[in-house]
Amino acid sequence: MNRGEAAMRLIHAVREINASGSGPIQTVALHTEGESRATFVREADLAYNLGPASARPYIDLAALERALVDTGADAVWPGWGFVAEDPTFVDLCDRLGVTFIGPSAEAMRKLGDKIGSKLIAEEVGVPVAPWSRGAVETLDGALAAAEEIGYPLMLKATAGGGGRGIRMVGSRAELEDAFQRTSDEALRAFGNGTVFLERLVTGARHVEVQLIADSHGTAWAIGVRDCSIQRRNQKVIEESSSPLLSREQTDELKAAAERLAVTVGYVGAGTVEFLYHPGDRTFAFLEVNTRLQVEHSITEATTDVDLVKAQIHVAGEAGSRASGRPRRGTPSRRG
Structure with a gap:
């Protein structure tokens, strides 16, 4: 799991799932040597030392494979770090029989590539500049x-x-x-x-749709955020919902995002980004982030939806269907 805030988000979500009677689930904190006393390590049920931080073990697939095998993990939650959108890591999880709590490697490759995602957007009638x-x-x-x-x-x-x-x-x-x-x-x-x-679409607003999709071919666009205030192409302020969009425009954006997700069989959380030109009231598709972004909490605060818990539930359902096991609220005992 990601360290720090992201890891604590998972730990809290798992505790709530366990309290509801859908568990029990255990959490395993993967940490570097210098993080052995970090809060997320102490709060997790189990901990695994990946080695020195200087070796960058969080993005070392060989180190992560050893951790998954040694801990006997049934599932892995990647948070919003580098491996959260690395299809090679998803392939590794598939090979080990570990449920990756996120989209498939195929969907990730299709939508995570900015060129490929634009071509798919055009195919399903999503406007592209x-x-x-x-x-x-x-x-x-x-x-x-x-x-x-x-x-x-x-x-x-x-x-x-x-x-x-x-x-x-x-x-x-x-x-x-x-x-x-x-x-x-x-x-x-x-x-x-x-x-x-x-x-380049000048004078445009940058808006994004937060969605979650299940393994039955259904996608829900939960909310729309406006992230137009940026510095050096990095988002500085997020608003939800966008102060410029009408209800009809918001519904149009949500429908476009859902079409994209369903087309590639997307499962899990993701964000579809658009540019909106207020002058001519038109949208242009930008890209898809095939992971949970840092700014997802803005949507959670305005919709009262816990996206981390939703990720676990969706992955658990998909894992149960694939294995023929009865459905449970989560895919694993250890995340």
């Missing part, structure tokens, strides 16, 4: 696509996130300067230097 409709692999290809789309543009890494692998380009000269640097930055940060272009 003009873009390169695929990767731009060379500078010449990028320049040709830019002329067709029109400046100003956003140059984005398909595997980008956290404000990295993204640049605004207002002219041919700026694109020539930014193309290789953006690709190299994405390769260093995410192991994937693939980039694409999309038209």
